Structures are given as C-alpha cells and as structure tokens.
Amino acid sequence: MSSVDIELIKKIAIGAAQQILKVYNSEDFAVETKEDSSPLTKADRLSNDYIVKELQENYADIPIVSEENEAVDYEVRKKYTRFWLVDPLDGTKEFVKKNGEFTVNIALIEQGSPILGVIHIPVSGKTYWAQLNEGAYCEGEDGVQKLCCEEFKMSDENLSVVCSRSNLNEETKEYIAKLNNPQTLAKGSSLKFMLLAEGEAHLYPRLSPVMEWDIAAADIILREAGGRTVCVSNNQDIVYNNGQDMRIPSFIAYAKKMINP
CATH class of the missing domain: 3.30.540.10 (Fructose-1,6-Bisphosphatase, subunit A, domain 1)
Incomplete structure (x- = not known):
C-alpha cells in the first residue's frame, strides 16, 4: 500500500x-x-x-x-x-x-x-x-x-450518540432529538470517533463546520473498523484537499449501519 x-x-x-x-x-x-x-x-x-x-x-x-x-x-x-x-x-x-x-x-x-x-x-x-x-x-x-464497530439500525431504540463537548449546536441537537430515545455522550476531540470504532457508540453527528485535519486520521480508523463518515450534503465519503479552506461543512460518522428492513 x-x-x-x-x-x-x-x-x-x-x-x-x-x-x-x-x-x-x-x-x-x-x-x-x-x-x-x-x-x-x-x-x-x-x-x-x-x-x-x-x-x-x-x-x-x-x-x-x-x-x-x-x-x-x-x-x-x-x-x-x-x-x-x-x-x-x-x-x-x-x-x-x-x-x-x-x-x-x-x-x-x-x-x-x-x-x-x-x-x-x-x-x-x-x-x-x-x-x-x-x-x-x-x-x-x-x-x-x-477494533470493530457495533452493528445497528437507525430505527433502533437507545442508540448511543456521541456529541462534541465544546461544539454542540442547535442543528445537531435537532438531529439527535429525531432518533428513538437516544443516549448521548459528550466527548472531546477525535475520541468521539474512537468510541464508534471500539463498538461503544453508534453515531456521531456534527452538523457544523470542522477542519479536515480534525477528522482525517479518525476517518480511516473508523472505516477500517467497519464504520463510515459521510458528508451531510451528498451522503458520500469525505474527499480531502477538495477546496480552498479545507473546511468540511458537516458530517455524520456511523458505526456499522445496517439497512432498515
């Protein structure tokens, strides 16, 4: 490689x-x-x-x-x-x-x-x-x-949702509120991703801007553990070095998401 x-x-x-x-x-x-x-x-x-x-x-x-x-x-x-x-x-x-x-x-x-x-x-x-x-x-x-992510469906009750300790905005709160009785856990830095990779959480929504260097290392670790990080705008994997300011508007990181039946 x-x-x-x-x-x-x-x-x-x-x-x-x-x-x-x-x-x-x-x-x-x-x-x-x-x-x-x-x-x-x-x-x-x-x-x-x-x-x-x-x-x-x-x-x-x-x-x-x-x-x-x-x-x-x-x-x-x-x-x-x-x-x-x-x-x-x-x-x-x-x-x-x-x-x-x-x-x-x-x-x-x-x-x-x-x-x-x-x-x-x-x-x-x-x-x-x-x-x-x-x-x-x-x-x-x-x-x-x-590391291996936990499997889950978006409709599951009591999903463990990780959120930022210092950057939790209203849009993210609204997203979490739409889930089925979610359990939230605040964490700092890229440790939020690592909770997903270790199978201790299911979702990390970040509906506010973040810089590429904040998440790149965590992104590959999560991918290799069975999860995925996608842009909210197109539901596709993040493409790095794709713009002037290296800013990602918003994303959602998932553990091993299953398709709803």
Whole structure:
C-alpha cells in the first residue's frame, strides 16, 4: 500500500505527546487566541514542531499540511497526490480545561482519501491506528486489540450518540432529538470517533463546520473498523484537499449501519 512505516508514525505521535505533556503538567499554560477565535497554547507549537521535524527527516518527499503550519496556497496544494495531514493537538479547548480529552492526529492522504491514520491520547497513553485494507487497532494497558464497530439500525431504540463537548449546536441537537430515545455522550476531540470504532457508540453527528485535519486520521480508523463518515450534503465519503479552506461543512460518522428492513 505504502512505503510508510506505521510503527514509525506511531512513535512520532507518542513523541509529540511527550512534548504536550511537558506543558500540560507545568505552570507554563498561557493561552492565545487565533484569528478564528480558537485557542492556541505552547503545547500546540511544540507538538507541531516535533511532528514536522520527524516527518521531514523520514519522508522528505511527502509534503505536510498541518493546522499550525502556514497555510499552503490551494494552487500548490491541489497538485498534491499524497500528503501528511496533521493536527498536532486536537482538542485544545479540552487541553485548556485539563480534562484529558485531547489527541495527536497524523493522517496520510492519497488522491483525496486517508490511507493511514494514527491517533494518540497523551494522558492515557493509548494509541489507535489503521492502514487501508489492513484493519484498525488500538494499544493500551490491555495490549493490542483489533477494533470493530457495533452493528445497528437507525430505527433502533437507545442508540448511543456521541456529541462534541465544546461544539454542540442547535442543528445537531435537532438531529439527535429525531432518533428513538437516544443516549448521548459528550466527548472531546477525535475520541468521539474512537468510541464508534471500539463498538461503544453508534453515531456521531456534527452538523457544523470542522477542519479536515480534525477528522482525517479518525476517518480511516473508523472505516477500517467497519464504520463510515459521510458528508451531510451528498451522503458520500469525505474527499480531502477538495477546496480552498479545507473546511468540511458537516458530517455524520456511523458505526456499522445496517439497512432498515
């Protein structure tokens, strides 16, 4: 599939997490505000610097698009056939709240689709990963486990629906309210996807904009676990690097959805 070493990418994610934890466990916790009103910390920068350095040293021929790098002009970026898509600290709001619900996300995009993804949780030390057609896995205190989504029908009662802890809007609330007595669970960062991949939840609707780097690594992990992430506008898989601002208007992530009888 690829000459990329998934074990090396996992190590890079873990190394970035160590940079994050230096800040998380210190008093150096200043928070800035970016132009889009989202928070930025020293940990975002340290993690990004580490990831970029390691990827450039090991894969000099693959360009990098990261939330914390200077934006790449679309006229240049649209020519990329393969590139790294990185969120060095996904869930900065959760990082600032010190609730542990933040991750390091590294994905490899090829021809508009994620073909490799690694997500690491700095606080718990748990790592998730997937490669195209090779399954999805996680490693924690219990060793390595293969991930498999739970099967469900949209008409089922008591579906477990994951929602954003920091970005739950009215449209998403209305979508959830139409389900059959759903049970909701708030979670930060890409951990929402991982609950689906682990078989602990069924749906994650996000009916508000999100950036591609927020979900790319989680998308391939969920796909390889048997789930799917689709654009609300056309019910099709998300195509990455498909526009000027790398913004996804809205999506729904599903575990292994069955067709209603």
